[in-house]
Amino acid sequence: MFGVIRRWSLGPLAVLLLGGCMMQKEHDRIMGLEQARFGAAAEQHRQEMAAAQAQIMTLQNEMMELKKTLAERDQQLAEAATAYAALEKKLDDATALNEQLRLTLERAGKSVDQLVAQKGDLAKALEDTKARLEELRKAQEAAQKRAALYQQLLAKFKGMIDAGDLSIVVRNGRMVLQLRNDVLFDSGKVSLKGEGEVALREVAKVLATLDDRDFQVAGHTDNVPISTDRFPSNWELSTARAVNVVKFLEGEGVKPSLLSAAGYGEYDPVASNDVADGKAKNRRIEIVLQPNLSELVKIPGLGGE
Template structure:
């Protein structure tokens, strides 16, 4: 019995070590295959990338070739059009050639009648000679006309020279007249200044040595209080008396000055810088100064002075003769100025 059991144990085979070896071998094979797969995948990826680059280059070349093909097709169409044009021209030339050959045949056939043709040509030659002679006559006539035109041009140039000489003489005369005119104007100005001095001297004699009436430069100045009440344009009684004397002096001056001397008396109204009061009917000093100047001019006209010799102007407070905000400055700036000027 024990012997039988020993025999059974000896007859059983242990497969596990072999199985383990087989599994290890299989695992190594799988790892090897995976390694080979990964390497092949890597090289395949590189190959595909290279092919993509090459494919892009090929696509670019295909595009360039497509453009070149389109250009070639366009050029081909142009060449075909040119070829058609050349063929049409060649066909026309062939037709012309046939016509010329026909004309040559006709001329060859007409050679038999050359004698009659020569006579006709001789007659035509005589006609051509006559035409040539007439043309020569016309050329000669044209040459004569050209010569006449040249003589006319020479005469015009001579007349132009004479005209330029006269123009220079006229310019010299004008310059001389200008100088004479300037001298005459200067004499008129001096004469007007003399009359102005006489006029102001006469006014000084008439009006006397008064502080409220004075001469400032080329102007005769009345203080406004001599002629007007404050803020008014109506001339007061004392002012009328002074203006009567002024009108007499102006009329006397008008009789002395020759009529060809153009002169005027400009009456200028001025105020101080203080604005008009609310009681005044004038909205500004400008209106007040103008109204006062007009009142003086109207009064002088009523006393016989010609309106042509009088001008009224208002300057408001904008041309003071003394700056400052004192009563003395205000009084001096409120004034009526009379100035003799030329027109």
């Protein structure tokens, strides 16, 4: 009788022990999966941080180039000021000499026309130097404004730059905001995505404060052809995307008189279309910050903004 009771009492215990082992194995399996997922996320985060750091280094290099240009303008201004002082002294000397010679020529009965002409030439040279000094001063002010605006944009867009959604480059003397197409649009589409509207809303807040600039919104694609009834080529696709961005910025408070749209299709790449990474960089929307026409500075030998 005792043996029977003992066999019955060991049965539930074995079941409990077996169930416990199975639960422990499931727990270990889940923990292993979580650890693997966490490790992959950490690696992705590390890569994103490295990419952001590289972007920051690029922007810092571009800022150094701007500072170098500003220093060169300062040097040219100093040289022009020295030339102005030298010409002014020459004019004073010539005026004094002219007076002495005039008296001498009057006594000798000779003409002073040649000395008067010389004085006129020096006076014209002095006026030309004054005009150049004023142009250099305006150019220096413009360079200082560009450097200040560059720093301002870096600070205001820091979050988007760090996230890799936006970059700021200086090309042909103009600042350009570059936004990835995959943030703004689905492939082959022109309607803004939700995250694209969020990004452009942040951009619009900043652009609305810059009344002294015009903004050209430029659409760009890679060289993968498209052929639909609505978009026979990348020309139409890039232009339609640029127009939709302009309309969105206008709706967010940017003055429409400061906006323009252009589509470049695949014909203004910033990277090679032979590799996937290059294609991704070429699929972009650019917002080019242009000076108002009334503020353009033309300087012979230096070029305007």
